Amino acid sequence: MDERTQAGAGDERGGGIQVIARAAKILNLLGRSAGGMSLGEIAQAVDLPRSTVQRIVGALEEQGMIRSEGAGGISLGAGLLRLVANAHVDRMTVVRPWLQKLSEAVQETVVFSRPAGIQLIVEDRVVADRELQVMPRLGQLDTPLYGTSAGRALLALDKDEDVIALLAVSNAAKHKAVLPQTLAIQLDSIRKTGISSDHGEHIEGITTTAVALDTVLGRFAISMPIPTFRFERSRDFYLEELLHCKAGLLKEIGIDG
The missing domain is CATH 3.30.450.40 (GAF domain)
Structure with missing residues (x-):
């Protein structure tokens, strides 16, 4: 396990605040990307292990905050857009x-x-x-x-x-x-x-x-x-x-x- 992966696992055990901050960072990143991004691109941009990004992306997708269309098609979802409209x-x-x-x-x-x-x-x-x-x-x-x-x-x-x-x-x-x-x-x-x-x-x-x-x-x-x-x-x-x-x-x- 590399140093970044160890740090990521330790932070997640520390509570949900870190996860929320990371989710917000990913949402902000996707908001600036018009064409969608892959898991690898997101992980590199936010400096997190791919496995951590995958778990966060999965949770956000379940809530409709993002959507995934293929390997490089992760983008903001309709759920987030509805929140913005409200x-x-x-x-x-x-x-x-x-x-x-x-x-x-x-x-x-x-x-x-x-x-x-x-x-x-x-x-x-x-x-x-x-x-x-x-x-x-x-x-x-x-x-x-x-x-x-x-x-x-x-x-x-x-x-x-x-x-x-x-x-x-x-x-x-x-x-x-x-x-x-x-x-x-x-x-x-x-x-x-x-x-x-x-x-x-x-x-x-x-x-x-x-x-x-x-x-x-x-x-x-x-x-x-x-x-x-x-x-x-x-x-x-x-x-x-x-x-x-x-x-x-x-x-x-x-x-x-």
């Missing part, structure tokens, strides 16, 4: 603590929104308690995605050709076969920096910065509408905290784990 209903349970934490850190209003076709829907907000409050209204905005910082952040998640196809449903863009130059420049900048901003474009005197996230619970944006004079005074601080919030959420529910 989790969409309770997305705010995961996200709202992060919104509150960000709002407390910057002492500013934080907004949660999601795309609905060409429109942006504001689903939630945490309003900071200070002398000059910004309180965006909830619900669907009249301005299309490309007219808001949060909407442009969401558009930047896609390639230009996909954005063009989406804009084709908008009356204002039906006649255009290419992206408007200004929007193309904005999306390119957002893809490079991860941050979308507007300075008084949507609300006069308010600078809004936003980030978009592509997660297992869907795509959404987090934005901070801040009076411009306050934003300019502490710009780096605001951006750092917004990116920190994004990184934490992606670690928790990001598609790549």
